[in-house]
Amino acid sequence: MQIKLPFSRRREVTPETWTVCPSCESQIFNRQLERNLRVCPTCGHHFRMGIGQRIELMLDDGSFVEHDAGLDSGDPLGFHDQKPYVDRLEAARIKTGLREAAVWGIGSIEGQRVAIGLFDFHFMGGSMGSVVGEKLARCFEAALVERIPAIVVSASGGARMQEGTLSLLQLAKTTAPLVRLDAAGIPFISILTDPTTGGVLASFASLGDVILAEPKALIGFAGARVASGTVGEELPEGFQSAESLLEHGFVDDIVPRSELRPTLSRLLRLLPVAAADDGLQTTGDTRGWGPIGVLSGMAERFGTAVSETIGIEVEQPPADGSGPASRRPREDER
Amino acid sequence: MSEIVLSAEAPTAEAIESAWRRVQLARHPQRPRTLDLIALIFDDFAELHGDRSFRDDPAIVGGPALLEGRPVMVIGHQKGKDTESNISRNFGSPYPEGFRKAQRLMRLADKLGIPLVTFLDTAGAFPGPAAEERGQAEAIASSIKLMTGLQVPIVVVIIGEGGSGGALAIGVGDEVLALENATYSVISPEGCAAILWRAPESAPTAAAAMRMTAADQLELGVIDGVIEEPGEGAHADHAGTAAAVKQAILGTLGRITRLDTEALLTTRYARLRGIGLVRETEVASPQLPQEPSLRRRIGRLLRLPGVPRRPRWSEIWPSGEDADANEEGA
Ligand SMILES: [Zn+2]
Numbered sequence: 125m126q127i128k129l130p131f132s133r134r135r136e137v138t139p140e141t142w143t144v145c146p147s148c149e150s151q152i153f154n155r156q157l158e159r160n161l162r163v164c165p166t167c168g169h170h171f172r173m174g175i176g177q178r179i180e181l182m183l184d185d186g187s188f189v190e191h192d193a194g195l196d197s198g199d200p201l202g203f204h205d206q207k208p209y210v211d212r213l214e215a216a217r218i219k220t221g222l223r224e225a226a227v228w229g230i231g232s233i234e235g236q237r238v239a240i241g242l243f244d245f246h247f248m249g250g251s252m253g254s255v256v257g258e259k260l261a262r263c264f265e266a267a268l269v270e271r272i273p274a275i276v277v278s279a280s281g282g283a284r285m286q287e288g289t290l291s292l293l294q295l296a297k298t299t300a301p302l303v304r305l306d307a308a309g310i311p312f313i314s315i316l317t318d319p320t321t322g323g324v325l326a327s328f329a330s331l332g333d334v335i336l337a338e339p340k341a342l343i344g345f346a347g348a349r350v351a352s353g354t355v356g357e358e359l360p361e362g363f364q365s366a367e368s369l370l371e372h373g374f375v376d377d378i379v380p381r382s383e384l385r386p387t388l389s390r391l392l393r394l395l396p397v398a399a400a401d402d403g404l405q406t407t408g409d410t411r412g413w414g415p416i417g418v419l420s421g422m423a424e425r426f427g428t429a430v431s432e433t434i435g436i437e438v439e440q441p442p443a444d445g446s447g448p449a450s451r452r453p454r455e456d457e458r
Numbered sequence: 459m460s461e462i463v464l465s466a467e468a469p470t471a472e473a474i475e476s477a478w479r480r481v482q483l484a485r486h487p488q489r490p491r492t493l494d495l496i497a498l499i500f501d502d503f504a505e506l507h508g509d510r511s512f513r514d515d516p517a518i519v520g521g522p523a524l525l526e527g528r529p530v531m532v533i534g535h536q537k538g539k540d541t542e543s544n545i546s547r548n549f550g551s552p553y554p555e556g557f558r559k560a561q562r563l564m565r566l567a568d569k570l571g572i573p574l575v576t577f578l579d580t581a582g583a584f585p586g587p588a589a590e591e592r593g594q595a596e597a598i599a600s601s602i603k604l605m606t607g608l609q610v611p612i613v614v615v616i617i618g619e620g621g622s623g624g625a626l627a628i629g630v631g632d633e634v635l636a637l638e639n640a641t642y643s644v645i646s647p648e649g650c651a652a653i654l655w656r657a658p659e660s661a662p663t664a665a666a667a668m669r670m671t672a673a674d675q676l677e678l679g680v681i682d683g684v685i686e687e688p689g690e691g692a693h694a695d696h697a698g699t700a701a702a703v704k705q706a707i708l709g710t711l712g713r714i715t716r717l718d719t720e721a722l723l724t725t726r727y728a729r730l731r732g733i734g735l736v737r738e739t740e741v742a743s744p745q746l747p748q749e750p751s752l753r754r755r756i757g758r759l760l761r762l763p764g765v766p767r768r769p770r771w772s773e774i775w776p777s778g779e780d781a782d783a784n785e786e787g788a
């Protein structure tokens with residue numbers, strides 16, 4: 125096993141270099157931009173963020189462990205446009221230090237373990253081919269086995285054309301595990317960042333139990349070019365923005381980058397993994413409801429009619445408080 | 459999928475001509491459409507309308523039918539026959555409500571325990587602002603998810619164009635078949651050419667590069683069978699085509715209805731999980747495991763010399779410049 129640290133690719137940020145904000149046109153020193161989580165200090169424009177910085181932003185320091193780092197793409201179609209697909213992959217690897225457009229691993233957010241997948245738009249437009257799809261499917265499957273929440277941070281133009289329908293079918297490959305997460309009672313939080321379009325939005329990214337978006341992020345089914353070509357009309361400004369999706373009911377909230385970590389931590393506490401249906405008993409947990417706690421509460425209030433209507437037998441919880449296990453204790457509670 | 463080793467070369471003139479001929483046949487105006495095939499294949503069919511939320515999308519049709527006397531649920535994209543019907547059916551490109559109607563019918567099939575048969579024939583889901591506002595991506599994603607977990611057997615037949623997410627939204631099956639001159643692609647050849655070749659006139663080249671013919675799709679493991687078309691092609695013989703499609707559906711249903719629900723779902727899951735080319739290598743993550751020794755931790759905290767600093771993820775995978783414009787996905 126060879127471990128290579130790509131320090132040579134480390135970007136030297138010198139104070140002389142600055143970036144012009146595409147939104148307000150103010151000049152921002154790069155060092156200041158990085159310190160400010162790549163958010164324009166003047167207007168709040170969210171610059172795109174790489175996977176490394178995203179890990180540092182969201183996860184507890186030193187908690188992230190990457191899984192399946194060795195998964196590599198091949199060239200299943202022998203695809204050649206203006207240059208061969210394999211050359212594009214190699215160029216992207218050199219440019220980004222990544223092996224593919226997404227990584228997945230396990231880390232923690234304020235002590236709460238999560239399986240997390242992250243995209244980098246700078247690797248071939250964050251496009252999803254066989255390997256990206258495989259990594260996400262394994263991320264969801266790990267969440268299922270470990271009974272921990274799943275989180276995916278998307279930044280992708282969609283399915284990778286160079287792998288043809290094999291990329292298209294990744295929409296189904298990454299979505300199928302979500303049915304199992306539903307059955308197992310494991311929450312999935314989808315975070316949409318600039319840009320999330322095409323096949324990624326038309327699969328798992330739109331199916332979070334909670335969907336969050338970054339301010340002003342471009343989010344849409346069709347790339348603007350495809351849409352204007354097909355529809356043949358001027359497209360209204362901002363119709364594919366995070367704000368428009370919030371207005372139309374397709375995302376739960378827009379969260380500025382500085383608020384992302386506390387927001388996730390809160391949601392993870394509010395949306396705990398359901399009790400495992402394996403007869404596992406835990407004691408001393410007073411915060412849970414028990415599997416039918418809500419229903420039994422209703423039954424108490426409305427008499428037996430409700431429980432008859434719903435068709436669930438309501439058990440009285442034992443007086444000593446050793447009711448049915450509601451959920452497993454989290455790592456930090458043991 | 460076994461690894462297919464091909465030399466990455468620009469498609470030959472011959473390959474381009476052959477692929478483009480299939481694309482044109484798949485789009486042939488006289489090709490039998492979903493309702494044509496339904497009339498020829500099933501003993502009875504009751505079309506049901508509407509998504510129960512917004513409106514009825516005529517670009518997708520569906521309802522219960524009898525196949526050799528046995529109940530099935532049929533859903534398909536519906537293109538028009540002439541300009542007028544094409545406009546009313548939006549050229550077979552569904553809005554979100556089309557997919558939501560499909561979902562409603564899938565749930566009904568699930569409730570009654572009857573197999574689902576779908577016919578794919580669309581250039582793609584409609585991409586306009588109204589479709590976006592009503593959640594085109596969510597509608598496709600939800601349809602795909604519903605199909606991956608549906609507890610009844612699903613047979614998918616690509617009868618014309620299998621255009622991207624709009625096709626897959628009703629195209630997740632236990633067996634996926636395609637007519638000989640049908641196509642299946644991640645993006646239209648015109649769209650692919652516009653992005654990767656920056657020239658829409660390179661559509662035939664893009665069609666060959668994407669390997670979108672039924673035969674190619676079979677070789678790639680995306681579909682499970684190719685249904686031969688009679689004579690010159692489906693457009694010239696609707697009855698013959700319908701007979702071939704009917705035989706294929708009966709054969710497939712005979713196989714997959716023998717599985718119990720658990721085996722059916724396990725097999726469907728495994729089929730999807732196996733699609734694509736993934737190579738396992740021994741390359742490790744660039745981040746070294748955190749050294750837990752106390753000396754190191756104190757040393758780092760106090761910034762003592764000689765104690766190596768743990769590399770930061772942002773140095774290993776930095777935020778970078780934009781992607782090349784012609785590398786975006788679809
Ligand atoms: Zn600004």
